[in-house]
Structures are given as C-alpha cells and as structure tokens.
Amino acid sequence: MNADKPTPTLHDVADLAGVSTATVSRCLNFPDRVKQATRDKVMAAVDALGYAPNFGARAMASQRTNTIGAIIPTMENAVFARGLQAFEDELRQHGFTLLVASSSYRADVEEAQIRSLIARGADALLLIGHDRDPAIYQFLEGQRKPALVTWAYDPDNPRPSVGFDxxxxxxxxxxxxxxxxxxxxxxxxxxxxxxxxxxxxxxxxxxxxxxxxxxxxxxxxxxxxxxxxxxxxxxxxxxxxxxxxxxxxxxxxxxxxxxxxxxxxxxxxxxxxxxxxxxxxxxxxxxxxxxxxxxxxPHGAMGRKAARALVAMVLHGQPAETTALPTEIVMRGSLAAIDPA
Amino acid sequence: MNADKPTPTLHDVADLAGVSTATVSRCLNFPDRVKQATRDKVMAAVDALGYAPNFGARAMASQRTNTIGAIIPTMENAVFARGLQAFEDELRQHGFTLLVASSSYRADVEEAQIRSLIARGADALLLIGHDRDPAIYQFLEGQRKPALVTWAYDPDNPRPSVGFDxxxxxxxxxxxxxxxxxxxxxxxxxxxxxxxxxxxxxxxxxxxxxxxxxxxxxxxxxxxxxxxxxxxxxxxxxxxxxxxxxxxxxxxxxxxxxxxxxxxxxxxxxxxxxxxxxxxxxxxxxxxxxxxxxxxxPHGAMGRKAARALVAMVLHGQPAETTALPTEIVMRGSLAAIDPA
DNA sequence: GCATCTGATGTAAGCCTTTACATTTCTGCA
DNA sequence: TGCAGAAATGTAAAGGCTTACATCAGATGC
The missing domain is CATH 3.40.50.2300 (Response regulator)
Structure with a gap:
C-alpha cells in the first residue's frame, strides 16, 4: 500500500520521453509550442507513469494558482450549497478552481479556515456576511488577497459585497x-x-x-x-x-x-x-x-455575480462594487389574514 | 488593491525577529524545541507581518500535506452534505484537513477533480460509489494514493469501501x-x-x-x-x-x-x-x-468511520476493510397496505 | 577552571515546477 | 550550397519551506 516507488515527477517524464523538463512543462501548459512528434512522446510518458503535476511546486514557480476559496457556515444548508454550486460553475468557466471549507458557524474555525485557504494558495476569498474580527481583514490585506462578502448588503461597509438587503x-x-x-x-x-x-x-x-x-x-x-x-x-x-x-x-x-x-x-x-x-x-x-x-x-444569480466580481479582482485588480440583488416575497399557504373579529 | 508589497515569507519573519529561518520554522512546527524568549520574538514578528506559511512550499519540503480529498456528486444533496460534515469533523480531530469537490454526477468532471485533488496534494481520497473508469484507479495506484469508496458496499469488489448494502x-x-x-x-x-x-x-x-x-x-x-x-x-x-x-x-x-x-x-x-x-x-x-x-x-456514522479508515491508511499504511453499516426502514405516513378487495 | 555534554540555533541542501535566456535544428530562399 | 531567421528544445535559476547536520553557548561535574 505504501510508497514502494516514489510518485513520478516532471523529471521522470522527461527522462522517459528523452526530452528536457522544460519541454514536458511546455507540453502540459502550451501544447502548441512543441512539435507534434515530441508532444506524442511526452504524452505517452505521462500516461505510462501516471504523472500529475505537483500543485504546490507549480504554484510556487508560477506565482499563481487560479484558485478561489470560499468559506460557508455550513454545508448542510441548501441555500449556501446552491449558491456555491453556481459560484463554482461560473468560476470553472473562467478557468478557476473552487476550494470550499465550512466553519460550523464558529468564528474561530472560520478564521482558521481563512488562513488555511490562503496558505493553500487561494488567490481570493468569498466570505458570508460582514461580521468578522477586523484582524482577519488586516491579515488578508497583508497577504494582498482580495475578499468578497456575499449574502449581505451594507452600503456603509467599506468592504465590497455582492448580496441582498x-x-x-x-x-x-x-x-x-x-x-x-x-x-x-x-x-x-x-x-x-x-x-x-x-x-x-x-x-x-x-x-x-x-x-x-x-x-x-x-x-x-x-x-x-x-x-x-x-x-x-x-x-x-x-x-x-x-x-x-x-x-x-x-x-x-x-x-x-x-x-x-x-x-x-x-x-x-x-x-x-x-x-x-x-x-x-x-x-x-x-x-x-x-x-x-x-x-x-436569488442564490444562483448571486453566486455567479460574485464569481465574476472575484475573477475580475484577481485578474485585473479591479475593485468590486457593492451590489444588491433583488429579493421577493413568495406567497404560499402558510400566511393568511387575521379575522379582525 | 494589487501587490505593492510582496506577501511576507519565512525569511522576512526570520529577519525581523533576528533569527534564522530554521528557528522560525521550528517555532511554527515544534514550539517546544525553541526557547520561550525566542519564540516570543518570532511570534511577534509573525503577527506584525501577518505571515502565513505557503502551503505549496511546505508540502514540497515536507512531503506530506495532512489533507484528504473528497469528491461528491453534488453539494445540493443533503445526504452527502451531512456525511461530509461528519467526515470533516472526524478528520479535523486527527489533524487532517478536508478538500471537497463536486462532480455534478459527471464522470469526466469527476476524473478531472480527482486529478486536481491529487495534484493539490491530497494524501488520500474519498469517493462515492465504485463505478469508475479503471484507468482512474490505476492512476491513483501510480500516485500511491489510497482511495476509499463510500456510500456503497460490494464485498466482491477488491477496492475497500465503508458504506451500506x-x-x-x-x-x-x-x-x-x-x-x-x-x-x-x-x-x-x-x-x-x-x-x-x-x-x-x-x-x-x-x-x-x-x-x-x-x-x-x-x-x-x-x-x-x-x-x-x-x-x-x-x-x-x-x-x-x-x-x-x-x-x-x-x-x-x-x-x-x-x-x-x-x-x-x-x-x-x-x-x-x-x-x-x-x-x-x-x-x-x-x-x-x-x-x-x-x-x-447512517450518514454520520459512515462519514466518521470512513475518516478513521482513511487516516489509518495514510498514517500507518493500514489497508481498509470493507465494512457495511446497517440501514433501517423508517415507517412514516406515505406507505400503507392495499385493501385486498 | 576545564572538559564534556546538552540544548538552542544556524547553515545549506533539496523538494518540483516554470520560465527567461541560450542553444540547436529546421525552413526557405538566394 | 549556404545563410538568415524562425521554430524547437535545452539549461539553469528561482520560488518558500523543512530538516539533517554543524555550530555554539551554557550547564554540569570534577
């Protein structure tokens, strides 16, 4: 079960394919910059070895992760789940990956999760609600990581949010x-x-x-x-x-x-x-x-809008605008007028 | 908004505290191996700089991540959500972190997510159900990453599972x-x-x-x-x-x-x-x-049991045993006998 | 007061990938 | 056939952290 052979690296692939690591890297990242024949050799080696690039090393070398983190109070709440699903869909369309964590509605856990996601290389964060120890925002600023608040709308709050009132x-x-x-x-x-x-x-x-x-x-x-x-x-x-x-x-x-x-x-x-x-x-x-x-x-719309805003923040350093989406009352059967007798 | 100052590194902390990077590293990982006074200095520097260790670099240097990945078909299903919550709780108690991804019930997306989680450094994976391209299992074996199947129980299947029949x-x-x-x-x-x-x-x-x-x-x-x-x-x-x-x-x-x-x-x-x-x-x-x-x-029990099994696999290379948890029928109001008239 | 040992800290190599730059190979044209 | 220029590939450094090993400062015992 345990490692009898170490997991393959770029180097192993390069050796097997008889090329340099740079060529393998290019094959993986910019396939059109290498000759067809070379690419075939390399890909064959990749398959043969079951190679997968090491995310950490890649992040370190390229200085970006194309990853956005989100921390929700709980996964059990269908509302957050749906918003998040939309958020992820939109993110994926822009070539980003979502990292999720849940805090069980606990501030201390949330803080730990925030640090953990940042440490994991999240380029930006999606957070639920404004309430949070100011130290956390300072930390995020220190790390130069943009954060977007959702599920809330408070025009007086300096932090941007995409939510509803x-x-x-x-x-x-x-x-x-x-x-x-x-x-x-x-x-x-x-x-x-x-x-x-x-x-x-x-x-x-x-x-x-x-x-x-x-x-x-x-x-x-x-x-x-x-x-x-x-x-x-x-x-x-x-x-x-x-x-x-x-x-x-x-x-x-x-x-x-x-x-x-x-x-x-x-x-x-x-x-x-x-x-x-x-x-x-x-x-x-x-x-x-x-x-x-x-x-x-409007879970879906909110998730998608938040995703677009966050992507713009990461890619172009474009500050997000605080926006409120409309809510509406859905009359079903559980509310009726009182008989004014 | 964008980086005017780079995010602080171990080195920066070391400089500010007037110690070497090794000492800072030890402070963070084995606090009892450094003198109280030194530790205080270092921690002050950490706070002052808002330093957070770079996960990728750490993973690369230490060759482990204490992270377990899980891929569920959808986040919207409350069942998976609950099982996952229990899974995460148990994991956290063992010092592990959970990375979640969802596949929208699509095999191709699931495969991409598996690769992505492995690349991100997951030490092991939790998967729902047995049905999967054999190539994926080969890939996981090539990467020496244990995987545990849940939500299913098939004693004839060679892959271990913690689930129910x-x-x-x-x-x-x-x-x-x-x-x-x-x-x-x-x-x-x-x-x-x-x-x-x-x-x-x-x-x-x-x-x-x-x-x-x-x-x-x-x-x-x-x-x-x-x-x-x-x-x-x-x-x-x-x-x-x-x-x-x-x-x-x-x-x-x-x-x-x-x-x-x-x-x-x-x-x-x-x-x-x-x-x-x-x-x-x-x-x-x-x-x-x-x-x-x-x-x-039994979502909760299943999640916790799966977590323990996976931790044992990662930490001790202990192969998981396929186990089935009992289910039971809950009689409520929607089933009644037919009038045999 | 000195040799010895212990505990605290420093030095530097290595983990895996990307990428700027250098080098080689090829293409097309004179 | 030979050469300029383009295309393909190689070389090597950098990125942040951990850790084996080296070093150093004190404490201990005589």
Missing part, C-alpha cells in the same frame, strides 16, 4: 404580515452574535412594526441554532406562552419548516390558528404542508 | 411493500449508467419481487436526474399510464418528495390512492405531508 427584505415581509392585521409577532432567529444577516432580518421586522406604530420591542424573539428540530422546539415554546403570537417569522426556511412540523404536532392549523413565514426559499419550503410563505433569495 | 436495504423495503399486498410497483430512479448505487437499489426491488413470485421485469422504471421537479414529473408520467402502480419507489428522498408534491397536485391521496417510499432519510422527509416512509442511511 436582508433588512429591507424582511421588512417587506413584515409589512405584508402587518397588512394582514397581525399584531402579535414573534421571531425564531439564528443566533445573532456574529451574524449580521440574522440581526438585519430582525431589524427589518422592527422597522415595519415601528412604521405601523407598534413597539418594536414587543417582538418576541427566540434564538436557536440551525436545524429543523430546533425550529420545532422554539415554536413549541412560543406557543406555550400566555400571549401567543399570531404570526411567527423564521430567520430561515429550515427553522420555518421545523415550526410547521411542530404546529401539526400540536394540532394547530396553519395558517388558521397561526401564520408562519420563512426566509431563503429553499426547495424544502415548497413541499411542506402547507407550503411555506417565504422570502426568495 | 444498497441492494439489501432496498430489498428489505420492497419486501415490506409487498407484504402490504402491493403488486404493481414502479421505481423512479436516478440515472443508472455509472451509478452502482442506483442499480443496486433497483436490483433490490427485483430481488424481492422474485422472492414473491413476481416477474422482476414487471417493475416500471423511470430514470431521471436528481431534483424535486424531476421527481414530480416522473411521478406524473407514471400515474398517467394505463396501468397505474399502487406503490412508487423512489431512488432517493428528493425524488420521493417531488412525487409526493405531484400527488397532491393531482389530487391523489397518499397513501390512500398510492403509496410512495424514498431512500436516504434526509430531514426533508419528516416535514412533507404525509411524512415519507424511507430507508434510513
């Missing part, structure tokens, strides 16, 4: 809910510490409440980690309170789906007894019963 | 369905070319049919790519046929959920008019209406 999107949803006469509102949110998206979404609801003359602090809030089970538990707690909400906002669809499941378990009719709304519009939310009313996020 | 699992499910008096069966499967898991699952159903004295060929089969929409379409086609099945097997839960959605859209009662069963047991299947009866796959 979480606050405005959630505000729009909240206004819709308020327009349907709901007045007792609750929110099941992802933990808000070091999560600017979650905070922005809550602020959006409060904005709408204020606009409707309600006290923003009246919003009941439960923070809980990502997961169907957690959403269900939080929902149960909310509905056991004396003063039940009539509409429950969920910071993301996964929590929303958990809430829906719990409602059924408790024998509560959605939207008859209580309305539930989500955020993200992942596939899940179309197949629940009732289907979940939610905020649609 | 797709065929037996699906057969058990089919026997359950047959015991409930269903006789007209259909299968919505992922494309079976170059997908041994999909084929094995179909064989499992046929095995059970044969055991019940039915003609295995009577199984109606539709192949369609991964996706809720595709599952829905396939289900619609199945139910428009003259001879409707009474039970529809789905090769995975995502297709199953699509079938469920379509059933509702067509006004068909599940399981009253038709039963639907899935495979994988992803979170999705608990929240549909009715909840999906499915085959539970």
């Amino acid at each position: 979480n606050r405005a999107a959630m505000r729009a949803m909240a206004e819709k809910v308020l327009a349907l006469h709901h007045r007792k509102l609750a929110l099941i949110s992802a933990p808000m510490a070091s999560n600017d998206r979650a905070r922005a979404r809550m602020m959006g609801i409060r904005d709408a409440m204020a606009a409707y003359g309600l006290t923003p602090e009246a919003l009941a809030v439960i923070e809980t980690p990502y997961g169907i089970e957690n959403g269900a538990d939080a929902f149960a707690r909310l509905m056991q309170a004396d003063d039940r909400p009539t509409a429950v906002f969920c910071g993301n669809d996964v929590l929303g789906v958990g809430a829906l499941r719990q409602a059924r378990a408790m024998g509560l009719d959605v939207p008859g007894d209580v309305s539930v709304v989500g955020f993200d519009d992942i596939e899940l939310s179309q197949v629940t019963y009732p289907p979940l009313t939610t905020v649609h996020v | 797709n065929r037996a699992a699906m057969r058990a499910m089919a026997e359950k369905v047959l015991a409930l008096h269903h006789r007209k069966l259909a299968l919505i499967s992922a494309p079976m070319a170059s997908n041994d898991r999909a084929r094995a699952r179909m064989m499992g159903i046929r095995d059970a049919m044969a055991a019940y004295g039915l003609t295995p060929e009577a199984l109606a089969v539709i192949e369609t790519p991964y996706g809720i929409e595709n599952g829905a379409d396939a289900f619609a086609r199945l139910m428009q046929a003259d001879d409707r099945p009474t039970a529809v097997f789905c090769g995975n839960d995502v297709l199953g959920v699509g079938a469920l959605r379509q059933a509702r859209a067509m006004g068909l009662d599940v399981p009253g008019d038709v039963s639907v069963v899935g495979f994988d047991d992803i979170e999705l299947s608990q929240v549909t209406y009715p909840p999906l009866t499915t085959v539970h796959v």
Whole structure:
C-alpha cells in the first residue's frame, strides 16, 4: 500500500520521453509550442507513469494558482450549497478552481479556515456576511488577497459585497404580515452574535412594526441554532406562552419548516390558528404542508455575480462594487389574514 | 488593491525577529524545541507581518500535506452534505484537513477533480460509489494514493469501501411493500449508467419481487436526474399510464418528495390512492405531508468511520476493510397496505 | 577552571515546477 | 550550397519551506 516507488515527477517524464523538463512543462501548459512528434512522446510518458503535476511546486514557480476559496457556515444548508454550486460553475468557466471549507458557524474555525485557504494558495476569498474580527481583514490585506462578502448588503461597509438587503427584505415581509392585521409577532432567529444577516432580518421586522406604530420591542424573539428540530422546539415554546403570537417569522426556511412540523404536532392549523413565514426559499419550503410563505433569495444569480466580481479582482485588480440583488416575497399557504373579529 | 508589497515569507519573519529561518520554522512546527524568549520574538514578528506559511512550499519540503480529498456528486444533496460534515469533523480531530469537490454526477468532471485533488496534494481520497473508469484507479495506484469508496458496499469488489448494502436495504423495503399486498410497483430512479448505487437499489426491488413470485421485469422504471421537479414529473408520467402502480419507489428522498408534491397536485391521496417510499432519510422527509416512509442511511456514522479508515491508511499504511453499516426502514405516513378487495 | 555534554540555533541542501535566456535544428530562399 | 531567421528544445535559476547536520553557548561535574 505504501510508497514502494516514489510518485513520478516532471523529471521522470522527461527522462522517459528523452526530452528536457522544460519541454514536458511546455507540453502540459502550451501544447502548441512543441512539435507534434515530441508532444506524442511526452504524452505517452505521462500516461505510462501516471504523472500529475505537483500543485504546490507549480504554484510556487508560477506565482499563481487560479484558485478561489470560499468559506460557508455550513454545508448542510441548501441555500449556501446552491449558491456555491453556481459560484463554482461560473468560476470553472473562467478557468478557476473552487476550494470550499465550512466553519460550523464558529468564528474561530472560520478564521482558521481563512488562513488555511490562503496558505493553500487561494488567490481570493468569498466570505458570508460582514461580521468578522477586523484582524482577519488586516491579515488578508497583508497577504494582498482580495475578499468578497456575499449574502449581505451594507452600503456603509467599506468592504465590497455582492448580496441582498436582508433588512429591507424582511421588512417587506413584515409589512405584508402587518397588512394582514397581525399584531402579535414573534421571531425564531439564528443566533445573532456574529451574524449580521440574522440581526438585519430582525431589524427589518422592527422597522415595519415601528412604521405601523407598534413597539418594536414587543417582538418576541427566540434564538436557536440551525436545524429543523430546533425550529420545532422554539415554536413549541412560543406557543406555550400566555400571549401567543399570531404570526411567527423564521430567520430561515429550515427553522420555518421545523415550526410547521411542530404546529401539526400540536394540532394547530396553519395558517388558521397561526401564520408562519420563512426566509431563503429553499426547495424544502415548497413541499411542506402547507407550503411555506417565504422570502426568495436569488442564490444562483448571486453566486455567479460574485464569481465574476472575484475573477475580475484577481485578474485585473479591479475593485468590486457593492451590489444588491433583488429579493421577493413568495406567497404560499402558510400566511393568511387575521379575522379582525 | 494589487501587490505593492510582496506577501511576507519565512525569511522576512526570520529577519525581523533576528533569527534564522530554521528557528522560525521550528517555532511554527515544534514550539517546544525553541526557547520561550525566542519564540516570543518570532511570534511577534509573525503577527506584525501577518505571515502565513505557503502551503505549496511546505508540502514540497515536507512531503506530506495532512489533507484528504473528497469528491461528491453534488453539494445540493443533503445526504452527502451531512456525511461530509461528519467526515470533516472526524478528520479535523486527527489533524487532517478536508478538500471537497463536486462532480455534478459527471464522470469526466469527476476524473478531472480527482486529478486536481491529487495534484493539490491530497494524501488520500474519498469517493462515492465504485463505478469508475479503471484507468482512474490505476492512476491513483501510480500516485500511491489510497482511495476509499463510500456510500456503497460490494464485498466482491477488491477496492475497500465503508458504506451500506444498497441492494439489501432496498430489498428489505420492497419486501415490506409487498407484504402490504402491493403488486404493481414502479421505481423512479436516478440515472443508472455509472451509478452502482442506483442499480443496486433497483436490483433490490427485483430481488424481492422474485422472492414473491413476481416477474422482476414487471417493475416500471423511470430514470431521471436528481431534483424535486424531476421527481414530480416522473411521478406524473407514471400515474398517467394505463396501468397505474399502487406503490412508487423512489431512488432517493428528493425524488420521493417531488412525487409526493405531484400527488397532491393531482389530487391523489397518499397513501390512500398510492403509496410512495424514498431512500436516504434526509430531514426533508419528516416535514412533507404525509411524512415519507424511507430507508434510513447512517450518514454520520459512515462519514466518521470512513475518516478513521482513511487516516489509518495514510498514517500507518493500514489497508481498509470493507465494512457495511446497517440501514433501517423508517415507517412514516406515505406507505400503507392495499385493501385486498 | 576545564572538559564534556546538552540544548538552542544556524547553515545549506533539496523538494518540483516554470520560465527567461541560450542553444540547436529546421525552413526557405538566394 | 549556404545563410538568415524562425521554430524547437535545452539549461539553469528561482520560488518558500523543512530538516539533517554543524555550530555554539551554557550547564554540569570534577
């Protein structure tokens, strides 16, 4: 199983083909600069040896890797997964490779992953959200590695981002809910510490409440980690309170789906007894019963746009412009008007 | 934005700290081999410069990367995502890093990704399923890189795998369905070319049919790519046929959920008019209406076990043993007995 | 106070590839 | 046939890190 023969190098290929390493290198990188006959010999040697170029050595010699790294909070979230898939597709079309890491929503892990991706030669990084120790940005600057934030939009933040306005999107949803006469509102949110998206979404609801003359602090809030089970538990707690909400906002669809499941378990009719709304519009939310009313996020477009921006940054040193993509509310079955009786 | 100052190297740190590069290297790799005072100086320099070791150079010099690569068909599938998360957790505990790539279920892309991960220095690879051009295995052998197959279990295959018996699992499910008096069966499967898991699952159903004295060929089969929409379409086609099945097997839960959605859209009662069963047991299947009866796959355990096996292969050259983890049938609401009227 | 040993640090080679530059081979034309 | 110029190929340095080995400074024991 272990190395009885060392893995072949450029040198081995060159020897076997009877040419110099430079020629082999050219064969691999600029095939049209070598004669057909030579190329055939070399390629035969490459196949015979099962040669694969050593990425590290190549990166070191050529000073570029054509690799872009991305760090997402979790791979289990379908939203990130889809955005990333689009991101990778676009990247590949520009001849770049994607390196992915996940941080489990932990700041310390994220920092380690950032360093690891940079050390691995990533030419640039894609990050989710703005919230991050300033030291990390300094580190990236020191390394001259551009970074692009996505999933968030904050025109006041000096770091560029390609995302969407979480606050405005959630505000729009909240206004819709308020327009349907709901007045007792609750929110099941992802933990808000070091999560600017979650905070922005809550602020959006409060904005709408204020606009409707309600006290923003009246919003009941439960923070809980990502997961169907957690959403269900939080929902149960909310509905056991004396003063039940009539509409429950969920910071993301996964929590929303958990809430829906719990409602059924408790024998509560959605939207008859209580309305539930989500955020993200992942596939899940179309197949629940009732289907979940939610905020649609343009994952694909966002991923592709981020990829193009990052490629431009790397290739031409072109600074990225902060852009917001539009979100929209998808009305399905889980939100209804309150009978103003 | 672009490099006005080059990124700092070991040498720069050494100069700033007034020591040699060897000392800096030792500080980073074997902190206890340098004096406290020296270490402090060096670390201060590291921080001041924002130094990060160059992975390629390090790999080249030390001849190992402590990195394991994994190639999954798609990131969008929650099943792979969960297994991978467990895999990564376990890997990290052993001091290894995970490199992920996805192949979009395409053999050519998978091959490119395999080469890319090896070139990037992966010490070993995790692959999904056995089906693969033999040349790829030869290549891996030539590179002396161990590979472990997961998600599948085939004791006859010489390549080691840590997975589960797709065929037996699906057969058990089919026997359950047959015991409930269903006789007209259909299968919505992922494309079976170059997908041994999909084929094995179909064989499992046929095995059970044969055991019940039915003609295995009577199984109606539709192949369609991964996706809720595709599952829905396939289900619609199945139910428009003259001879409707009474039970529809789905090769995975995502297709199953699509079938469920379509059933509702067509006004068909599940399981009253038709039963639907899935495979994988992803979170999705608990929240549909009715909840999906499915085959539970031990993602987490599988990921962790695979990680341990791979680490042992890399560290001690210990060959992996092919092992199968148990699956189980999760009865939910989408499967019911047929009224033998 | 000296030889010896230990622990801390420095020196320099080597890992594999790319690429600027040097050299050789070929082509075409006078 | 011979030569200029182009095309093909070779030579060798550079890139950042680890590590075997060499060196040096103190500590130890007598």
